[in-house]
Amino acid sequence: MIPDDVVTLLVRHQVKQGQEQQYEAWLRRIVGIAKGYPGHLGIDVVRDRKDGLHLFTSILRFASTAQLQTWLDSTERRQLIEEVSPLLADGDQLEINPEREFWFTPAPADMPQPPRWKQACVTFLVILPLALLVPLLWQPLFKVAPWLGGYVPSNVVITASIVLLVVYLFMPPVTRFFAGWLNQR
Structure with a gap:
């Protein structure tokens, strides 16, 4: 694992067709529970589509690797993952990432990042x-x-x-707004 510093956990869930509302309700519950764990610094959820199914990427930040591990090893998380498993097309996909922030959707290894020109356009806007x-x-x-x-100050x-x-403030909601266009293949 990485040294004790802010650590980011990416959780990818591809949801079976017709199970999106049940998944969203489950997601609200697990987010609320995760927020109560020591060292939890925040969560963002990016919604996308892959192979015609809804793909949810949850980006959780913890203050240390040990605190993240406590969440991962918790009985609560294990029970919630067992509960949601029937709704998932490809299981609970986890990735620990040393990066603290993402402007653009953190793509799985098999999904390319949005083209740089699209990233440049959104950043410019x-x-x-x-x-x-x-x-x-x-000025005042x-x-x-x-x-x-x-000049310098x-x-x-x-x-x-x-x-x-x-x-x-601005880049996270703007990238969510443009997610469909950014990830269009």
């Missing part, structure tokens, strides 16, 4: 409005604190603001 708006929002502070409005503040907004 997110960053351009921020690059136009964020500097304007900082730069007038009050002229030393912060200098202002660029550091503006760039840091844009990066944080892109990574934590």
